[in-house]
Amino acid sequence: MKRGSYRAKAVVLGSIDFGESDRILTFYTLEQGKITGIAKGARRSKKRFVGNLDPLTHINIGYFHSDKSELVRVEDASIIDAFSSLKTDIERLSDACYLLELTSELTREGQVLPAAYHSLVAFLKLLEAGAGPEALRFFEVKLLEQSGYLPHLTGCLSCRATFDRERLYFSSAKGGLVCRACSSGITGLIPVSPGTAALLSMAARLEPDKLGRLKPSPAFLDESERLLYDFIKFQLGKELKTRRFMAKLKNAQA
Structure with missing residues:
Protein backbone atom coordinates (compact mmCIF):
# COMPACT_ATOMS: atom_id res chain seq x y z
CA MET A 1 0.00 0.00 0.00
CA LYS A 2 1.37 3.42 -0.97
CA ARG A 3 1.68 6.28 1.48
CA GLY A 4 -1.47 8.39 1.58
CA SER A 5 -5.07 8.74 2.69
CA TYR A 6 -7.65 6.09 1.84
CA ARG A 7 -11.37 5.52 2.17
CA ALA A 8 -12.91 2.07 2.20
CA LYS A 9 -15.90 -0.04 3.09
CA ALA A 10 -14.92 -2.45 5.83
CA VAL A 11 -16.10 -4.94 8.44
CA VAL A 12 -14.44 -4.64 11.84
CA LEU A 13 -13.02 -8.09 12.67
CA GLY A 14 -11.65 -7.32 16.12
CA SER A 15 -10.16 -4.69 18.39
CA ILE A 16 -8.03 -4.36 21.51
CA ASP A 17 -7.43 -1.46 23.86
CA PHE A 18 -4.00 0.12 23.62
CA GLY A 19 -2.52 2.54 26.12
CA GLU A 20 -4.84 4.84 28.01
CA SER A 21 -7.10 5.96 25.19
CA ASP A 22 -6.23 4.28 21.90
CA ARG A 23 -7.60 1.22 20.18
CA ILE A 24 -5.95 -1.17 17.74
CA LEU A 25 -8.35 -2.80 15.34
CA THR A 26 -8.34 -5.25 12.46
CA PHE A 27 -10.80 -4.68 9.66
CA TYR A 28 -11.48 -6.32 6.31
CA THR A 29 -11.89 -3.92 3.41
CA LEU A 30 -13.25 -4.27 -0.08
CA GLU A 31 -10.37 -2.34 -1.62
CA GLN A 32 -7.28 -3.36 0.39
CA GLY A 33 -8.15 -6.65 2.10
CA LYS A 34 -7.25 -7.13 5.77
CA ILE A 35 -5.74 -4.12 7.51
CA THR A 36 -4.61 -3.41 11.07
CA GLY A 37 -4.80 0.16 12.30
CA ILE A 38 -4.71 2.37 15.35
CA ALA A 39 -7.49 4.77 16.30
CA LYS A 40 -5.94 7.47 18.47
CA GLY A 41 -8.18 8.56 21.33
CA ALA A 42 -10.95 6.15 20.29
CA ARG A 43 -11.77 5.12 23.85
CA ARG A 44 -12.32 8.72 24.89
CA SER A 45 -14.06 9.87 21.73
CA LYS A 46 -17.61 11.17 22.23
CA LYS A 47 -18.32 11.93 18.58
CA ARG A 48 -15.76 10.71 16.06
CA PHE A 49 -15.57 7.02 16.94
CA VAL A 50 -18.39 6.28 19.38
CA GLY A 51 -19.66 2.76 18.54
CA ASN A 52 -18.19 2.92 15.03
CA TYR A 63 -7.37 6.00 7.24
CA PHE A 64 -3.83 7.14 6.52
CA HIS A 65 -0.94 4.84 5.63
CA SER A 66 2.60 5.95 6.44
CA ASP A 67 5.81 4.26 5.33
CA LYS A 68 7.05 4.57 8.91
CA SER A 69 4.48 2.27 10.52
CA GLU A 70 2.89 -1.10 9.84
CA LEU A 71 -0.33 0.23 11.36
CA VAL A 72 -2.55 2.59 9.42
CA ARG A 73 -3.94 5.57 11.33
CA VAL A 74 -7.72 5.54 11.47
CA GLU A 75 -9.06 9.04 10.88
CA ASP A 76 -12.84 8.60 10.88
CA ALA A 77 -15.59 6.03 10.51
CA SER A 78 -19.34 5.95 9.90
CA ILE A 79 -21.68 3.00 10.29
CA ILE A 80 -23.23 1.26 7.30
CA ASP A 81 -24.74 -1.59 9.33
CA ALA A 82 -24.27 -2.29 13.04
CA PHE A 83 -25.86 -5.77 12.80
CA SER A 84 -27.66 -4.86 16.01
CA SER A 85 -29.97 -7.87 16.11
CA LEU A 86 -27.01 -10.27 15.97
CA LYS A 87 -25.57 -8.62 19.07
CA THR A 88 -28.66 -9.26 21.20
CA ASP A 89 -28.76 -13.06 20.78
CA ILE A 90 -25.85 -15.02 22.24
CA GLU A 91 -26.11 -17.91 19.77
CA ARG A 92 -26.30 -15.73 16.66
CA LEU A 93 -23.59 -13.46 18.06
CA SER A 94 -21.25 -16.42 18.52
CA ASP A 95 -21.98 -17.58 14.95
CA ALA A 96 -21.22 -14.10 13.60
CA CYS A 97 -18.02 -13.79 15.63
CA TYR A 98 -16.92 -17.14 14.21
CA LEU A 99 -17.20 -15.70 10.69
CA LEU A 100 -15.08 -12.74 11.76
CA GLU A 101 -12.37 -14.89 13.36
CA LEU A 102 -12.28 -17.30 10.44
CA THR A 103 -11.87 -14.40 8.00
CA SER A 104 -9.06 -12.97 10.08
CA GLU A 105 -7.25 -16.31 10.29
CA LEU A 106 -7.58 -17.43 6.66
CA THR A 107 -6.55 -14.12 5.07
CA ARG A 108 -3.27 -12.22 5.07
CA GLU A 109 -2.59 -8.51 5.24
CA GLY A 110 -2.00 -7.14 1.77
CA GLN A 111 -4.00 -9.98 0.17
CA VAL A 112 -6.87 -8.24 -1.62
CA LEU A 113 -9.88 -10.56 -1.96
CA PRO A 114 -13.01 -8.56 -2.90
CA ALA A 115 -15.04 -11.79 -3.02
CA ALA A 116 -14.12 -12.52 0.62
CA TYR A 117 -15.37 -9.08 1.67
CA HIS A 118 -18.64 -9.53 -0.22
CA SER A 119 -19.14 -13.03 1.21
CA LEU A 120 -18.55 -11.85 4.76
CA VAL A 121 -21.11 -9.05 4.46
CA ALA A 122 -23.61 -11.31 2.68
CA PHE A 123 -23.40 -14.13 5.23
CA LEU A 124 -23.65 -11.75 8.18
CA LYS A 125 -26.88 -10.49 6.61
CA LEU A 126 -28.07 -14.08 6.17
CA LEU A 127 -27.43 -14.75 9.86
CA GLU A 128 -29.30 -11.57 10.73
CA ALA A 129 -32.22 -12.80 8.61
CA GLY A 130 -32.35 -16.03 10.62
CA ALA A 131 -30.20 -18.46 8.62
CA GLY A 132 -29.20 -21.62 10.46
CA PRO A 133 -25.99 -23.68 10.67
CA GLU A 134 -25.98 -24.19 6.91
CA ALA A 135 -24.84 -20.57 6.58
CA LEU A 136 -21.71 -21.36 8.59
CA ARG A 137 -20.87 -24.39 6.47
CA PHE A 138 -21.40 -22.53 3.20
CA PHE A 139 -19.35 -19.56 4.42
CA GLU A 140 -16.51 -21.89 5.42
CA VAL A 141 -16.31 -23.52 2.01
CA LYS A 142 -16.64 -20.16 0.21
CA LEU A 143 -13.85 -18.58 2.24
CA LEU A 144 -11.62 -21.64 1.80
CA GLU A 145 -12.09 -21.32 -1.95
CA GLN A 146 -11.51 -17.56 -1.98
CA SER A 147 -8.37 -17.73 0.16
CA GLY A 148 -6.83 -20.63 -1.76
CA TYR A 149 -7.31 -23.35 0.84
CA LEU A 150 -10.22 -25.29 -0.70
CA PRO A 151 -9.69 -29.05 -0.37
CA HIS A 152 -10.14 -31.44 -3.29
CA LEU A 153 -13.83 -32.40 -3.36
CA THR A 154 -14.51 -33.66 -6.89
CA GLY A 155 -12.81 -37.05 -7.03
CA CYS A 156 -10.25 -39.33 -5.42
CA LEU A 157 -6.94 -37.59 -4.82
CA SER A 158 -5.01 -40.78 -5.54
CA CYS A 159 -6.66 -42.49 -8.48
CA ARG A 160 -8.79 -39.57 -9.77
CA ALA A 161 -11.89 -41.77 -9.86
CA THR A 162 -15.18 -39.90 -9.74
CA PHE A 163 -17.87 -40.90 -7.30
CA ASP A 164 -21.43 -42.07 -7.61
CA ARG A 165 -22.81 -44.09 -4.71
CA GLU A 166 -19.58 -45.24 -3.14
CA ARG A 167 -18.77 -44.20 0.42
CA LEU A 168 -15.93 -41.67 0.48
CA TYR A 169 -13.35 -40.61 3.00
CA PHE A 170 -11.88 -37.20 3.66
CA SER A 171 -8.29 -36.67 4.77
CA SER A 172 -7.32 -33.26 6.14
CA ALA A 173 -3.64 -34.16 5.91
CA LYS A 174 -3.96 -35.16 2.24
CA GLY A 175 -6.21 -32.21 1.48
CA GLY A 176 -9.24 -33.93 0.03
CA LEU A 177 -11.26 -37.04 -0.74
CA VAL A 178 -10.07 -40.58 -1.27
CA CYS A 179 -12.05 -43.62 -2.35
CA ARG A 180 -12.31 -46.83 -0.34
CA ALA A 181 -9.69 -48.58 -2.46
CA CYS A 182 -7.12 -45.80 -1.91
CA SER A 183 -7.89 -45.20 1.76
CA SER A 184 -5.80 -48.06 3.14
CA GLY A 185 -3.06 -46.88 5.49
CA ILE A 186 -4.31 -43.28 5.75
CA THR A 187 -5.12 -42.24 9.31
CA GLY A 188 -7.64 -39.68 10.53
CA LEU A 189 -10.16 -40.36 7.78
CA ILE A 190 -13.66 -38.88 8.00
CA PRO A 191 -16.50 -40.78 6.24
CA VAL A 192 -18.38 -38.60 3.75
CA SER A 193 -21.34 -39.35 1.49
CA PRO A 194 -21.16 -38.50 -2.24
CA GLY A 195 -24.09 -36.10 -1.74
CA THR A 196 -22.26 -34.08 0.90
CA ALA A 197 -19.11 -33.89 -1.23
CA ALA A 198 -21.11 -32.79 -4.28
CA LEU A 199 -23.00 -30.06 -2.40
CA LEU A 200 -19.81 -28.69 -0.83
CA SER A 201 -18.14 -28.58 -4.22
CA MET A 202 -21.15 -26.78 -5.69
CA ALA A 203 -21.35 -24.37 -2.74
CA ALA A 204 -17.79 -23.20 -3.39
CA ARG A 205 -18.94 -21.90 -6.79
CA LEU A 206 -22.37 -20.45 -5.95
CA GLU A 207 -23.08 -16.86 -4.93
CA PRO A 208 -24.18 -16.29 -1.30
CA ASP A 209 -27.72 -15.26 -2.26
CA LYS A 210 -28.26 -18.60 -4.01
CA LEU A 211 -26.72 -20.51 -1.12
CA GLY A 212 -29.07 -18.70 1.25
CA ARG A 213 -32.02 -20.39 -0.46
CA LEU A 214 -30.69 -23.92 0.01
CA LYS A 215 -32.00 -26.08 2.86
CA PRO A 216 -29.59 -29.01 3.20
CA SER A 217 -30.36 -32.19 5.10
CA PRO A 218 -29.32 -32.86 8.72
CA ALA A 219 -26.94 -35.52 7.36
CA PHE A 220 -25.18 -32.90 5.23
CA LEU A 221 -24.90 -30.50 8.16
CA ASP A 222 -23.41 -33.24 10.33
CA GLU A 223 -20.88 -34.51 7.81
CA SER A 224 -19.85 -31.12 6.47
CA GLU A 225 -19.29 -29.69 9.94
CA ARG A 226 -16.99 -32.56 10.91
CA LEU A 227 -15.10 -32.40 7.63
CA LEU A 228 -14.65 -28.62 7.46
CA TYR A 229 -13.92 -28.23 11.17
CA ASP A 230 -11.17 -30.85 10.99
CA PHE A 231 -9.69 -29.38 7.80
CA ILE A 232 -9.67 -25.78 9.04
CA LYS A 233 -8.09 -26.82 12.33
CA PHE A 234 -5.42 -28.76 10.42
CA GLN A 235 -4.65 -25.84 8.11
CA LEU A 236 -4.41 -23.30 10.92
CA GLY A 237 -2.67 -25.60 13.37
CA LYS A 238 -5.07 -24.61 16.13
CA GLU A 239 -8.68 -24.47 17.22
CA LEU A 240 -10.41 -21.13 16.89
CA LYS A 241 -11.51 -19.44 20.11
CA THR A 242 -15.01 -18.91 18.79
CA ARG A 243 -15.37 -22.61 18.01
CA ARG A 244 -14.49 -23.50 21.59
CA PHE A 245 -17.07 -21.01 22.84
CA MET A 246 -19.71 -22.36 20.44
CA ALA A 247 -19.07 -25.89 21.71
CA LYS A 248 -19.48 -24.76 25.34
CA LEU A 249 -22.68 -22.92 24.44
CA LYS A 250 -24.07 -25.99 22.68
CA ASN A 251 -23.27 -28.22 25.66
CA ALA A 252 -24.89 -25.74 28.05
CA GLN A 253 -28.08 -25.76 25.99
CA ALA A 254 -28.21 -29.56 25.67
Whole structure:
Protein backbone atom coordinates (compact mmCIF):
# COMPACT_ATOMS: atom_id res chain seq x y z
CA MET A 1 0.00 0.00 0.00
CA LYS A 2 1.37 3.42 -0.97
CA ARG A 3 1.68 6.28 1.48
CA GLY A 4 -1.47 8.39 1.58
CA SER A 5 -5.07 8.74 2.69
CA TYR A 6 -7.65 6.09 1.84
CA ARG A 7 -11.37 5.52 2.17
CA ALA A 8 -12.91 2.07 2.20
CA LYS A 9 -15.90 -0.04 3.09
CA ALA A 10 -14.92 -2.45 5.83
CA VAL A 11 -16.10 -4.94 8.44
CA VAL A 12 -14.44 -4.64 11.84
CA LEU A 13 -13.02 -8.09 12.67
CA GLY A 14 -11.65 -7.32 16.12
CA SER A 15 -10.16 -4.69 18.39
CA ILE A 16 -8.03 -4.36 21.51
CA ASP A 17 -7.43 -1.46 23.86
CA PHE A 18 -4.00 0.12 23.62
CA GLY A 19 -2.52 2.54 26.12
CA GLU A 20 -4.84 4.84 28.01
CA SER A 21 -7.10 5.96 25.19
CA ASP A 22 -6.23 4.28 21.90
CA ARG A 23 -7.60 1.22 20.18
CA ILE A 24 -5.95 -1.17 17.74
CA LEU A 25 -8.35 -2.80 15.34
CA THR A 26 -8.34 -5.25 12.46
CA PHE A 27 -10.80 -4.68 9.66
CA TYR A 28 -11.48 -6.32 6.31
CA THR A 29 -11.89 -3.92 3.41
CA LEU A 30 -13.25 -4.27 -0.08
CA GLU A 31 -10.37 -2.34 -1.62
CA GLN A 32 -7.28 -3.36 0.39
CA GLY A 33 -8.15 -6.65 2.10
CA LYS A 34 -7.25 -7.13 5.77
CA ILE A 35 -5.74 -4.12 7.51
CA THR A 36 -4.61 -3.41 11.07
CA GLY A 37 -4.80 0.16 12.30
CA ILE A 38 -4.71 2.37 15.35
CA ALA A 39 -7.49 4.77 16.30
CA LYS A 40 -5.94 7.47 18.47
CA GLY A 41 -8.18 8.56 21.33
CA ALA A 42 -10.95 6.15 20.29
CA ARG A 43 -11.77 5.12 23.85
CA ARG A 44 -12.32 8.72 24.89
CA SER A 45 -14.06 9.87 21.73
CA LYS A 46 -17.61 11.17 22.23
CA LYS A 47 -18.32 11.93 18.58
CA ARG A 48 -15.76 10.71 16.06
CA PHE A 49 -15.57 7.02 16.94
CA VAL A 50 -18.39 6.28 19.38
CA GLY A 51 -19.66 2.76 18.54
CA ASN A 52 -18.19 2.92 15.03
CA LEU A 53 -15.19 0.69 15.66
CA ASP A 54 -16.83 -2.16 17.56
CA PRO A 55 -16.26 -5.66 16.16
CA LEU A 56 -19.10 -6.91 13.96
CA THR A 57 -19.79 -3.47 12.47
CA HIS A 58 -19.91 -2.65 8.76
CA ILE A 59 -18.43 0.81 8.23
CA ASN A 60 -17.11 3.43 5.87
CA ILE A 61 -13.63 4.18 7.14
CA GLY A 62 -10.99 6.78 6.43
CA TYR A 63 -7.37 6.00 7.24
CA PHE A 64 -3.83 7.14 6.52
CA HIS A 65 -0.94 4.84 5.63
CA SER A 66 2.60 5.95 6.44
CA ASP A 67 5.81 4.26 5.33
CA LYS A 68 7.05 4.57 8.91
CA SER A 69 4.48 2.27 10.52
CA GLU A 70 2.89 -1.10 9.84
CA LEU A 71 -0.33 0.23 11.36
CA VAL A 72 -2.55 2.59 9.42
CA ARG A 73 -3.94 5.57 11.33
CA VAL A 74 -7.72 5.54 11.47
CA GLU A 75 -9.06 9.04 10.88
CA ASP A 76 -12.84 8.60 10.88
CA ALA A 77 -15.59 6.03 10.51
CA SER A 78 -19.34 5.95 9.90
CA ILE A 79 -21.68 3.00 10.29
CA ILE A 80 -23.23 1.26 7.30
CA ASP A 81 -24.74 -1.59 9.33
CA ALA A 82 -24.27 -2.29 13.04
CA PHE A 83 -25.86 -5.77 12.80
CA SER A 84 -27.66 -4.86 16.01
CA SER A 85 -29.97 -7.87 16.11
CA LEU A 86 -27.01 -10.27 15.97
CA LYS A 87 -25.57 -8.62 19.07
CA THR A 88 -28.66 -9.26 21.20
CA ASP A 89 -28.76 -13.06 20.78
CA ILE A 90 -25.85 -15.02 22.24
CA GLU A 91 -26.11 -17.91 19.77
CA ARG A 92 -26.30 -15.73 16.66
CA LEU A 93 -23.59 -13.46 18.06
CA SER A 94 -21.25 -16.42 18.52
CA ASP A 95 -21.98 -17.58 14.95
CA ALA A 96 -21.22 -14.10 13.60
CA CYS A 97 -18.02 -13.79 15.63
CA TYR A 98 -16.92 -17.14 14.21
CA LEU A 99 -17.20 -15.70 10.69
CA LEU A 100 -15.08 -12.74 11.76
CA GLU A 101 -12.37 -14.89 13.36
CA LEU A 102 -12.28 -17.30 10.44
CA THR A 103 -11.87 -14.40 8.00
CA SER A 104 -9.06 -12.97 10.08
CA GLU A 105 -7.25 -16.31 10.29
CA LEU A 106 -7.58 -17.43 6.66
CA THR A 107 -6.55 -14.12 5.07
CA ARG A 108 -3.27 -12.22 5.07
CA GLU A 109 -2.59 -8.51 5.24
CA GLY A 110 -2.00 -7.14 1.77
CA GLN A 111 -4.00 -9.98 0.17
CA VAL A 112 -6.87 -8.24 -1.62
CA LEU A 113 -9.88 -10.56 -1.96
CA PRO A 114 -13.01 -8.56 -2.90
CA ALA A 115 -15.04 -11.79 -3.02
CA ALA A 116 -14.12 -12.52 0.62
CA TYR A 117 -15.37 -9.08 1.67
CA HIS A 118 -18.64 -9.53 -0.22
CA SER A 119 -19.14 -13.03 1.21
CA LEU A 120 -18.55 -11.85 4.76
CA VAL A 121 -21.11 -9.05 4.46
CA ALA A 122 -23.61 -11.31 2.68
CA PHE A 123 -23.40 -14.13 5.23
CA LEU A 124 -23.65 -11.75 8.18
CA LYS A 125 -26.88 -10.49 6.61
CA LEU A 126 -28.07 -14.08 6.17
CA LEU A 127 -27.43 -14.75 9.86
CA GLU A 128 -29.30 -11.57 10.73
CA ALA A 129 -32.22 -12.80 8.61
CA GLY A 130 -32.35 -16.03 10.62
CA ALA A 131 -30.20 -18.46 8.62
CA GLY A 132 -29.20 -21.62 10.46
CA PRO A 133 -25.99 -23.68 10.67
CA GLU A 134 -25.98 -24.19 6.91
CA ALA A 135 -24.84 -20.57 6.58
CA LEU A 136 -21.71 -21.36 8.59
CA ARG A 137 -20.87 -24.39 6.47
CA PHE A 138 -21.40 -22.53 3.20
CA PHE A 139 -19.35 -19.56 4.42
CA GLU A 140 -16.51 -21.89 5.42
CA VAL A 141 -16.31 -23.52 2.01
CA LYS A 142 -16.64 -20.16 0.21
CA LEU A 143 -13.85 -18.58 2.24
CA LEU A 144 -11.62 -21.64 1.80
CA GLU A 145 -12.09 -21.32 -1.95
CA GLN A 146 -11.51 -17.56 -1.98
CA SER A 147 -8.37 -17.73 0.16
CA GLY A 148 -6.83 -20.63 -1.76
CA TYR A 149 -7.31 -23.35 0.84
CA LEU A 150 -10.22 -25.29 -0.70
CA PRO A 151 -9.69 -29.05 -0.37
CA HIS A 152 -10.14 -31.44 -3.29
CA LEU A 153 -13.83 -32.40 -3.36
CA THR A 154 -14.51 -33.66 -6.89
CA GLY A 155 -12.81 -37.05 -7.03
CA CYS A 156 -10.25 -39.33 -5.42
CA LEU A 157 -6.94 -37.59 -4.82
CA SER A 158 -5.01 -40.78 -5.54
CA CYS A 159 -6.66 -42.49 -8.48
CA ARG A 160 -8.79 -39.57 -9.77
CA ALA A 161 -11.89 -41.77 -9.86
CA THR A 162 -15.18 -39.90 -9.74
CA PHE A 163 -17.87 -40.90 -7.30
CA ASP A 164 -21.43 -42.07 -7.61
CA ARG A 165 -22.81 -44.09 -4.71
CA GLU A 166 -19.58 -45.24 -3.14
CA ARG A 167 -18.77 -44.20 0.42
CA LEU A 168 -15.93 -41.67 0.48
CA TYR A 169 -13.35 -40.61 3.00
CA PHE A 170 -11.88 -37.20 3.66
CA SER A 171 -8.29 -36.67 4.77
CA SER A 172 -7.32 -33.26 6.14
CA ALA A 173 -3.64 -34.16 5.91
CA LYS A 174 -3.96 -35.16 2.24
CA GLY A 175 -6.21 -32.21 1.48
CA GLY A 176 -9.24 -33.93 0.03
CA LEU A 177 -11.26 -37.04 -0.74
CA VAL A 178 -10.07 -40.58 -1.27
CA CYS A 179 -12.05 -43.62 -2.35
CA ARG A 180 -12.31 -46.83 -0.34
CA ALA A 181 -9.69 -48.58 -2.46
CA CYS A 182 -7.12 -45.80 -1.91
CA SER A 183 -7.89 -45.20 1.76
CA SER A 184 -5.80 -48.06 3.14
CA GLY A 185 -3.06 -46.88 5.49
CA ILE A 186 -4.31 -43.28 5.75
CA THR A 187 -5.12 -42.24 9.31
CA GLY A 188 -7.64 -39.68 10.53
CA LEU A 189 -10.16 -40.36 7.78
CA ILE A 190 -13.66 -38.88 8.00
CA PRO A 191 -16.50 -40.78 6.24
CA VAL A 192 -18.38 -38.60 3.75
CA SER A 193 -21.34 -39.35 1.49
CA PRO A 194 -21.16 -38.50 -2.24
CA GLY A 195 -24.09 -36.10 -1.74
CA THR A 196 -22.26 -34.08 0.90
CA ALA A 197 -19.11 -33.89 -1.23
CA ALA A 198 -21.11 -32.79 -4.28
CA LEU A 199 -23.00 -30.06 -2.40
CA LEU A 200 -19.81 -28.69 -0.83
CA SER A 201 -18.14 -28.58 -4.22
CA MET A 202 -21.15 -26.78 -5.69
CA ALA A 203 -21.35 -24.37 -2.74
CA ALA A 204 -17.79 -23.20 -3.39
CA ARG A 205 -18.94 -21.90 -6.79
CA LEU A 206 -22.37 -20.45 -5.95
CA GLU A 207 -23.08 -16.86 -4.93
CA PRO A 208 -24.18 -16.29 -1.30
CA ASP A 209 -27.72 -15.26 -2.26
CA LYS A 210 -28.26 -18.60 -4.01
CA LEU A 211 -26.72 -20.51 -1.12
CA GLY A 212 -29.07 -18.70 1.25
CA ARG A 213 -32.02 -20.39 -0.46
CA LEU A 214 -30.69 -23.92 0.01
CA LYS A 215 -32.00 -26.08 2.86
CA PRO A 216 -29.59 -29.01 3.20
CA SER A 217 -30.36 -32.19 5.10
CA PRO A 218 -29.32 -32.86 8.72
CA ALA A 219 -26.94 -35.52 7.36
CA PHE A 220 -25.18 -32.90 5.23
CA LEU A 221 -24.90 -30.50 8.16
CA ASP A 222 -23.41 -33.24 10.33
CA GLU A 223 -20.88 -34.51 7.81
CA SER A 224 -19.85 -31.12 6.47
CA GLU A 225 -19.29 -29.69 9.94
CA ARG A 226 -16.99 -32.56 10.91
CA LEU A 227 -15.10 -32.40 7.63
CA LEU A 228 -14.65 -28.62 7.46
CA TYR A 229 -13.92 -28.23 11.17
CA ASP A 230 -11.17 -30.85 10.99
CA PHE A 231 -9.69 -29.38 7.80
CA ILE A 232 -9.67 -25.78 9.04
CA LYS A 233 -8.09 -26.82 12.33
CA PHE A 234 -5.42 -28.76 10.42
CA GLN A 235 -4.65 -25.84 8.11
CA LEU A 236 -4.41 -23.30 10.92
CA GLY A 237 -2.67 -25.60 13.37
CA LYS A 238 -5.07 -24.61 16.13
CA GLU A 239 -8.68 -24.47 17.22
CA LEU A 240 -10.41 -21.13 16.89
CA LYS A 241 -11.51 -19.44 20.11
CA THR A 242 -15.01 -18.91 18.79
CA ARG A 243 -15.37 -22.61 18.01
CA ARG A 244 -14.49 -23.50 21.59
CA PHE A 245 -17.07 -21.01 22.84
CA MET A 246 -19.71 -22.36 20.44
CA ALA A 247 -19.07 -25.89 21.71
CA LYS A 248 -19.48 -24.76 25.34
CA LEU A 249 -22.68 -22.92 24.44
CA LYS A 250 -24.07 -25.99 22.68
CA ASN A 251 -23.27 -28.22 25.66
CA ALA A 252 -24.89 -25.74 28.05
CA GLN A 253 -28.08 -25.76 25.99
CA ALA A 254 -28.21 -29.56 25.67
